[in-house]
Amino acid sequence: MKITSIQMNSTNDKDINLTSASDLAEAAIKADKPDLIAFPEMMAFYGGTIADRKESAENIPEGRTTEFLSTLAKKHGVFIHGGSFYEKGGDNKVYNTTVAFNRDGEVIATYRKIHLFDITTPDGKDYKESDTVIAGSDIVTYQADDITIGCSICYDMRFAELYLKLAAAGAQVIMLPAAFTLQTGKDHWDTLIRARAIETQCYAVAPAQWGAYPDGAGGTRETWGHSMIVDPWGLVVARSSYGTGWASANIDVDYLNRIRTDVPVASHRRIGS
DSSP states (O other): OEEEEEEBOOOSOHHHHHHHHHHHHHHHHHHHOOSEEEOOTTSSOOOSOHHHHHHHOBOTTTSHHHHHHHHHHHHHTOEEEOOOEEEEOSTTOEEEEEEEEOTTSOEEEEEEOOSOOEEEOTTSOEEEGGGTBOOOOOOOEEEETTEEEEOOOGGGGGOHHHHHHHHHTTOSEEEOOBOOBHHHHHHHHHHHHHHHHHHHTSEEEEOBBEEEEEOSSSSEEEEEOOOEEEOTTSOEEEEOOSSSEEEEEEOOHHHHHHHHHHSOHHHHOOSOO
């Protein structure tokens, strides 16, 4: 299986974002012929005010972004991992939700982000995702051909226990779509993704947002980008740098199984097993 990780610069204009997603996917399909395309977190709408974010939320599966991704999957006969976008929730809040599609454009998985980004970055900026978003609770995997794929979103990657549960559920590839801040990304992005791959002995696929987006207060904030695919030994096998684009890599199950046989960490685990 070949997987393509798409890097975007989404803003608070859904029309432009979905057009960009389509253009990038079409170019990647033409160039690399992937079996699965993975988009970043907040691929359909990013930034703006709290009211803007809530207004952008959609029902699933009836919403515009779900329909867009379904059509793209069916048109090209590829699996789509829909990064994430806002799903309508209760209590005047939303979910940060991934939707995955099979080659026929059918929904095969829905994952709601579990760990919410409520922090202050080193430059003093506050990020309070819980002001808008309801946390999910379910551990989610799905099948793409013969590959088992585990779901996570951005800030989730700081919580190793989620990934150990995904590995225990049979994951061979773990998705980490993200909109990582510039401040945290420059120091932690590579280390966290490689750690998640090494500890689970899975491929880690991390499509990311890159560049500036509107903060809803007349200014901008910056995302780190550097989308990547990491193999089960922790080596970066594909990477995007600056700007929009994509990176592709083949998933080698024989190589994955050999690593798990030679270094059988799953069978050696004594804590939390």
